[in-house]
Amino acid sequence: MKRLAPAFLLVLLAACNSGGATTTLLTTTTTTVLPIVTTPTTDPGEDCRRLAADAYEYLAEVVEELQGVTAEQLEDRTLWPPALLELEARGEELDRRADEFGCDIGAVQQEVLVRASSLQATGLGRLLLDLLLGRAG
Numbered sequence: 001m002k003r004l005a006p007a008f009l010l011v012l013l014a015a016c017n018s019g020g021a022t023t024t025l026l027t028t029t030t031t032t033v034l035p036i037v038t039t040p041t042t043d044p045g046e047d048c049r050r051l052a053a054d055a056y057e058y059l060a061e062v063v064e065e066l067q068g069v070t071a072e073q074l075e076d077r078t079l080w081p082p083a084l085l086e087l088e089a090r091g092e093e094l095d096r097r098a099d100e101f102g103c104d105i106g107a108v109q110q111e112v113l114v115r116a117s118s119l120q121a122t123g124l125g126r127l128l129l130d131l132l133l134g135r136a137g
Contacts, residue, residue, distance in 0.1 A: 045101070045103070047097075047101040047103070048098075048101055048103035048104070048107065048108055049111070051094065051097050051098055051101060051103055051108055052107075052108045052111035052112055052115075053115075054094065054097075055094050055108065055112045056111070056112045056115040056116060058090055058094070059112060059116055059119075060116075060119060061083045062083050062084065062087065062125075062128070063116075063119055063121045063125040063126075063128060063129060064083075064121070064125060065081040065082075065083035065084060065125075066084075066121070066123065066124040066125035066127075066128055067121055067122050067123045067124065067125040067126075068081070068123070069081060069084075069123070069124050070124075071124070074124065113132060113133060116129060116132060116133065117133055
């Protein structure tokens with residue numbers, strides 16, 4: 001989770017700076033972004049389902065916080081709202097739990113994104129959701 005959250009914000013910031021939304025696929029050596037499907041293909045287990053629920057709740061908080069943030073504020077970390085400042089610590093905790101439970105990160109991400117498809121947002125919160133869900137373009 002931590003590995004993706006800062007990347008999501010960087011994509012959001014890049015989209016804001018370019019004057020328009022661009023679709024960008026992020027890949028790292030440790031994480032793969034999966035396509036969105038309407039139902040999970042595997043049962044990740046109870047602990048991993050709780051982890052996905054917690055990750056979704058956190059994403060919903062970040063999206064809500066972003067609705068009141070301007071692109072200029074996003075560029076200056078000293079102006080970030082508390083939910084964004086806590087991003088690293090909460091991401092580390094989600095990563096620790098995923099490792100502890102042996103969760104398939106791809107399955108957890110898929111579950112979070114399936115749930116996120118029902119979130120409603122405006123401003124930068126909506127842009128983040130659009131980028132994560134592949135709706136921007």
